[in-house]
Amino acid sequence: MNGERDGRVELTVLGGFLGSGKTTWLRHTLHSGAIDDVLVIVNEAAEVPVDDALFPSGGRLRVLAGGCACCDARDRLVAMLRETCDLRTRSDQQTPPPERIVLETSGLADPGPILDAIRTDPVLIHHLKVDEIIIAIDAIYGLDQIQHEPLTLRQIETADRLVVTKVDASNADDLARLLATLLQLNPGAFISGAIMGSEAPLPKFSEAEPVPVGPPGSQPEQITATRLDLDEDTDWPAFSVWLSALLHARGNDIMRVKGVVHTPAGRLLLQSVRKTVQQPEIIPKEGAKDTKDDNSVVVIGRGYRAEDLRKSLQHFTGAGVDRRAG
Amino acid sequence: MQSVLPAYGLTVHDDGATPGVTLSDRTGRYEMIGDATEVWAAAERMSGRTIDPLDPRFLGEPSTAEKDRE
Numbered sequence: 022m023n024g025e026r027d028g029r030v031e032l033t034v035l036g037g038f039l040g041s042g043k044t045t046w047l048r049h050t051l052h053s054g055a056i057d058d059v060l061v062i063v064n065e066a067a068e069v070p071v072d073d074a075l076f077p078s079g080g081r082l083r084v085l086a087g088g089c090a091c092c093d094a095r096d097r098l099v100a101m102l103r104e105t106c107d108l109r110t111r112s113d114q115q116t117p118p119p120e121r122i123v124l125e126t127s128g129l130a131d132p133g134p135i136l137d138a139i140r141t142d143p144v145l146i147h148h149l150k151v152d153e154i155i156i157a158i159d160a161i162y163g164l165d166q167i168q169h170e171p172l173t174l175r176q177i178e179t180a181d182r183l184v185v186t187k188v189d190a191s192n193a194d195d196l197a198r199l200l201a202t203l204l205q206l207n208p209g210a211f212i213s214g215a216i217m218g219s220e221a222p223l224p225k226f227s228e229a230e231p232v233p234v235g236p237p238g239s240q241p242e243q244i245t246a247t248r249l250d251l252d253e254d255t256d257w258p259a260f261s262v263w264l265s266a267l268l269h270a271r272g273n274d275i276m277r278v279k280g281v282v283h284t285p286a287g288r289l290l291l292q293s294v295r296k297t298v299q300q301p302e303i304i305p306k307e308g309a310k311d312t313k314d315d316n317s318v319v320v321i322g323r324g325y326r327a328e329d330l331r332k333s334l335q336h337f338t339g340a341g342v343d344r345r346a347g
Numbered sequence: 348m349q350s351v352l353p354a355y356g357l358t359v360h361d362d363g364a365t366p367g368v369t370l371s372d373r374t375g376r377y378e379m380i381g382d383a384t385e386v387w388a389a390a391e392r393m394s395g396r397t398i399d400p401l402d403p404r405f406l407g408e409p410s411t412a413e414k415d416r417e
Contacts, residue, residue: 262348263400269387270399325401332406337351 029150030106031121034135037157038166038173039128039244039276039321040294042186042215046157047125049218060105060119064090064098066127067246067319081119089127091134098124099138099145106148121152128277128321129244131172132156132179156180160191160214162295163199164232167206174234177203180210188214188221197229205231244276247327249334250317256338257284263337264298271325272296280318291318348386354404355394359386 033056037043044063050056064085083101088094108118126132132154139145156176159166163185166173177183183203188196200223203212214221251260268275278293281304290302306312320330348359352370359380361368370389371377378389390398399405 262351265384266351266387266398266400269384270397271401329401329406333400336405336407337400 029148030109030119031150031152032102032139033121033123033152034126034132034154035123035157036126036130036132036154036176036179037128037184038159038162038170038176040162040292041128041157041159042184042218043125043128043157046184046186046215046218047123049215052218056121056123058117058119059121059123062098062101062122062124064094064125064127064130066093066129067321068248089130090124091126091130091132095134095138098135099142102139102149103142103144106145109148122149129172131175133175136179153181154179155182155184156210157215158183158185158199158203159294160185160187160196160199161297164195164202167199167202167234168232174206177206177210180207182211182213183207184213184215185223186215188223189216193224194229197224197226198232200224200226201229202231202234206234242323244321244323245327246319246321247330248317248319249280249331251282253283253316255282255316257282259338260334263334264293266337267333268293268296268298271322274324275320275322277321278318281312281315282318283316288312288315351398351400351405352386352390355390355396355398357390357394 035043035047047061051059051061060081060083062083062085065087066089068087085094085098085101088097090098102122105119105122124135126135136151136154139149139151156179158173158177163173167177185196185199185203191199200212203210204226212223214223264278268278272295275293276295278291278298280291282289282291286301287303288306290304292299292302352359356373357370358372359368359370368380368386369377370380370386370393372393376393378393380386380389387398
């Protein structure tokens with residue numbers, strides 16, 4: 022986010038694999054005032070947007086849900102960006118149009134096709150400048166993702182800046198190997214560390230050996246997003262047992278679980294990354310932009326059938342599953 | 348847990364006095380467990396199998412083991 026202004030709207034693309042900490046980093050960055058006059062576009066592959074609930078309701082925010090900005094939702098992204106650029110050519114605006122857009126992509130998005138779409142669009146090319154591509158890398162799971170998820174490699178290779186998140190949760194040797202690997206994969210990128218979005222120092226890693234990253238072999242099975250709608254009277258202790266067992270058994274295949282649920286403890290944001298369930302966060306209902314997608318949980322992963330997730334949840338929680346979900 | 352663990356020959360008991368729960372098998376072996384995450388790991392150790400909520404036995408279908416017995 023350092024380029025000189027030339028009259029075009031500046032676009033920052035924030036990407037990174039599922040659960041890599043993009044939203045946490047962006048929330049902190051916005052809160053700290055490091056970026057102002059910004060429109061945030063949150064892209065989520067699932068039909069149920071969750072991350073938008075995390076942003077303050079006063080800010081400018083648009084949601085692009087139900088498809089990756091790099092493929093299924095690419096045309097809608099281009100239309101949304103055109104619309105924003107269009108505002109700048111009109112003089113009847115009550116509020117000035119944004120100078121900058123931050124696009125937080127879904128964790129399954131490859132930034133490459135997004136950039137291609139912008140650069141080949143006859144309108145956007147004149148009105149939008151891609152300022153920086155920032156990729157978040159999970160300090161705990163980053164090495165594993167680099168070795169097993171070809172998408173992670175593509176994300177890293179496109180980055181101008183690599184933000185290694187959760188650096189306090191990784192041991193020093195693994196972190197040094199991750200940093201050495203990132204440097205080898207993208208020597209031109211600026212690498213920084215973060216803890217809960219705040220900048221954090223990185224250890225010296227000149228002695229560390231990068232992990233071997235060979236040419237991608239057989240393509241892993243497609244990652245899918247499954248929405249589980251829950252009834253208001255869901256048995257939450259039983260749901261917690263189910264989720265803990267599921268993540269214990271399938272945590273290598275389930276990249277992400279997230280949703281906003283109404284429990285006796287309040288309106289909770291529930292999130293997991295692989296086997297790690299984050300401390301549930303209470304989100305006030307007051308001021309929420311939209312609560313129609315509450316009480317649904319999105320499970321993103323591979324190696325299972327969506328209908329089996331629903332049957333299993335029903336077995337554990339009784340009648341807690343709403344079968345409307347598609 | 349009471350509805351899941353018996354399928355693996357295990358029972359879980361909370362005496363209500365001490366923190367955590369006790370996981371035991373049919374031979375009388377037992378482990379004291381702190382929380383739910385630890386229960387699944389301990390149950391795996393004691394039963395020698397992964398406690399998988401997507402096992403057919405929890406989907407209303409015959410489990411692999413049951414199919415083998417047929």
